[in-house]
Amino acid sequence: MELRDTFNRKIDYIRVSVTDRCNLRCMYCVPASPPPCLKPSRILKTEKLLQFLRIARGHGLKKVRLTGGEPLLRKDITGLVRAIREIGVEDLSLTTNGQLLPLFAKRLKEAGLDRINISLDSMRPERYRRITGGGNLQNVYRAIEQAEGAGLTPVKINMIPIRGVNDDEVAEFAALSLKRRWHIRFIELMPVGREFDSSLFDGRRVTADEARAAIRTTGELIPIGRSGSSANYRLAGGAGTIGFISPMSDHFCDSCNRLRITAAGRIRPCLFSDYEADISAASGEGDMERLLLTSVLSKAKGSLLQKSIPCDAMSQVGG
Numbered sequence: 001m002e003l004r005d006t007f008n009r010k011i012d013y014i015r016v017s018v019t020d021r022c023n024l025r026c027m028y029c030v031p032a033s034p035p036p037c038l039k040p041s042r043i044l045k046t047e048k049l050l051q052f053l054r055i056a057r058g059h060g061l062k063k064v065r066l067t068g069g070e071p072l073l074r075k076d077i078t079g080l081v082r083a084i085r086e087i088g089v090e091d092l093s094l095t096t097n098g099q100l101l102p103l104f105a106k107r108l109k110e111a112g113l114d115r116i117n118i119s120l121d122s123m124r125p126e127r128y129r130r131i132t133g134g135g136n137l138q139n140v141y142r143a144i145e146q147a148e149g150a151g152l153t154p155v156k157i158n159m160i161p162i163r164g165v166n167d168d169e170v171a172e173f174a175a176l177s178l179k180r181r182w183h184i185r186f187i188e189l190m191p192v193g194r195e196f197d198s199s200l201f202d203g204r205r206v207t208a209d210e211a212r213a214a215i216r217t218t219g220e221l222i223p224i225g226r227s228g229s230s231a232n233y234r235l236a237g238g239a240g241t242i243g244f245i246s247p248m249s250d251h252f253c254d255s256c257n258r259l260r261i262t263a264a265g266r267i268r269p270c271l272f273s274d275y276e277a278d279i280s281a282a283s284g285e286g287d288m289e290r291l292l293l294t295s296v297l298s299k300a301k302g303s304l305l306q307k308s309i310p311c312d313a314m315s316q317v318g319g
């Protein structure tokens with residue numbers, strides 16, 4: 001039986017945060033005094049995660065995305081990818097900051113990963129370092145190259161334009177799609193984390209409309225339809241595509257098809273929801289299935305956006 005929520009949305013996509021640890025400190029993701037990372041014993045055990053995903057697969061799960069934290073810091077990420085592949089999902093992807101990807105790209109592909117999203121907020125080395133709290137831009141370029149070489153395609157680049165920080169690079173990022181077969185995605189900054197001052201987010205957010213306007217000064221944007229949360233375009237003659245993800249200015253809750261699992265093993269029906277169901281406490285398959293079904297039925301109709309996301313940092317829930 002497929003999973004349908006009370007608003008008749010079909011739920012067939014799960015995003016799993018496989019660790020809350022990260023090797024970067026992105027300014028909009030990790031607060032200045034970050035919450036302590038979970039002790040390893042508090043991270044959801046691989047067997048329980050797989051058991052849960054198997055149950056969800058039995059209810060029509062099609063897509064899984066691994067995220068974090070930085071998923072490549074998860075011990076035996078390759079083994080986890082292989083095991084999830086064996087469950088039989090149709091689309092298995094991973095979001096990474098790319099710093100460690102050159103070491104993993106080939107192995108991840110061999111283990112059954114389909115594709116990859118790489119976060120990249122600036123193409124200026126010093127600015128990139130500042131936004132990410134120490135990241136090395138060259139590593140990201142190597143990561144993109146290795147991902148393409150390994151066949152983890154299409155490579156998607158996630159860019160968050162932030163006013164006064166990197167918004168002057170929006171058109172430059174879009175232009176990457178002219179020659180490369182990359183999917184450049186502009187994501188609106190979201191108010192995540194209790195420690196952050198919400199005015200920081202409100203004052204700095206660049207909306208999808210604003211990003212489109214910046215790109216149109218350099219070329220025509222041809223709409224090519226939606227896929228999931230992304231409104232997609234192509235620059236005339238472009239090899240790749242451009243997507244806009246607008247959770248704040250034009251939310252896509254009507255077509256939401258996802259659940260999230262936090263690094264601690266809590267199911268969240270929505271990034272913005274404060275409902276959580278604890279998989280790690282489930283005592284058996286029946287109990288786990290009940291948690292899955294209840295979580296799906298707990299999905300709110302939409303836009304819970306007026307409040308900030310109830311967590312200390314994005315890395316706990318998984319971006």
Ligand code: SAM
Pocket residue numbers: 022028029067068069070071095096097117118119158160187188189190191192314315318319
């Ligand atoms: N460490 C990996 C990475 O950097 O891609 C995966 C985790 S990160 C939390 C996943 C995605 O969430 C990234 O593309 C990041 O840009 C996005 N993200 C984090 N905080 C965000 C925020 N406040 N608003 C919008 N997107 C955010």
